[in-house]
Amino acid sequence: MNKNNNVLFINDGLNRILEENVVSFHMPGHKNGKIYNKLKYTNILENLYKTDTTEIPGTDNLHSPEDIIKNSILKAQRVFNSGKTYYLINGSTCGIEAAIMAVCSPKDKLILSRDSHQSAVNGCILGDITPIYIKSQIDKYTNIQRGNLLEDVKSSISENKDARAILLTYPTYYGITFELEEMIKYAHDNGLIVIIDEAHGAHLGLSEKLPRTALECGADIVIQSTHKTLPAFTQSSMMHISEEAIETQRVDNDRIEKMLKMTETSSPSYILMQSLEIAVDIYEKYGKELMEELIDNINKFKLRIEKISEDIHRECTNKLENKNLEFFNIYNEDDLTKVFISSLEVGLTGYEFEEILRKEHNIQVELSNYSGALMITTIGNEKEDFEKLEKALVEIYKKSLLEERKKIEPVDYPYEIIPQMSLTPREAFYSRKKKNVKIEDAIGMICGENIVPYPPGVCMIAAGEIIPKEIMNYLKYCKQKGMEITGVKDSNFEYIQVIDSI
């Protein structure tokens, strides 16, 4: 720690956050550990140092579990109704990469949604697999990812009869679901193995009011970030294989296990494994009741916001200065635990809205895009969290009025455009013929790196693809407005790596 010259270290940053007592509408799902205290799972918190162990007599081994880890996993398997479950200690990232490499061999084709997480593209790089992208839908006004259309999935499968597997993201980061069951049936009828990235849906089985789980829809391999939406520590995830996929030998468990040994650490954290076990226990014993409470809190919050909007609308007719603004709009469909609040009506981009919430109201959202901000709520959130959010929204609106802000028009997300692939992700990744060019000059060249707005961590242009003007213009504009772009060497996004020549 070096307080004199203001260099802050990790410890300082984390202590600051502790002091701020931030209201969490972001992951991890345990929401600053509040749920552990509430349900009296305090052992994990009190004995953190002592239970940080490695493989010694009595602690079993994640990569060949025979004792306590096996029992814990068997319980998870029963609770999540899977044929075989794996605890993942390097997040869903390692599970997605392992699943892709387990079902596909080098040069195989994998059909995947364009909104796939970067780990899916990385899985293709590692396994030398050729991605075939399916267009994913984005809402024009909110820029919310809406997943895939059945007709797009069907035509991609029909046009790629030689593909080995299909990978879809269900639900999307924003909680939107789609006709997954029909897609899976069509994929199976055409001999494909179905991998579902359910990173944002580990909690779906907790209520009839939520969409069906990917396993219920018939998926073969499902990867869930337990840490995102259930009370588990960051990085703790699970992979489930369906009973049917095992019985029909559509999925080879032995290959999955070999790939997990490659993508996962050989020293898995017992604290993370313990937190997975606790998440399963909470899910089974208290999950349904807490989920009912959460949905009730969200519904009441929405009703209060609706009432405020109506009152403001009524005032509008009398007061001239209000006519430039409306109140925030709430989007909450399919997975009701995801609450997107659009801020354009209040004269703020989502990036500005996120910053104001954090700096002036101690509220941390999960992510912002140009149009608004996404709240991830979980069974770890309390009624008071929603009350604080409501209060903040009213104050921000009043401030916007004083500042005489005006409604902002949405930006057009060029989701229709899937860049043409010139080199496979692996060929592009390993190419030594890369050079930096100014982004204005990069249009039409072969991209040398993955361009990934973060969050949501989806590649807008992958390495090996021809750089389209429309996507570049969108990225440039949003970057100026506050979007964070990862995957690129120049984080200022003035230069980009392209492939010099083939």
Ligand SMILES: Cc1ncc(COP(=O)(O)O)c(C=O)c1O
């Ligand atoms: C859709 C999706 N899949 C996979 C991942 C990776 O999950 P993890 O952080 O558990 O590795 C993320 C992370 O944000 C994601 O949004």
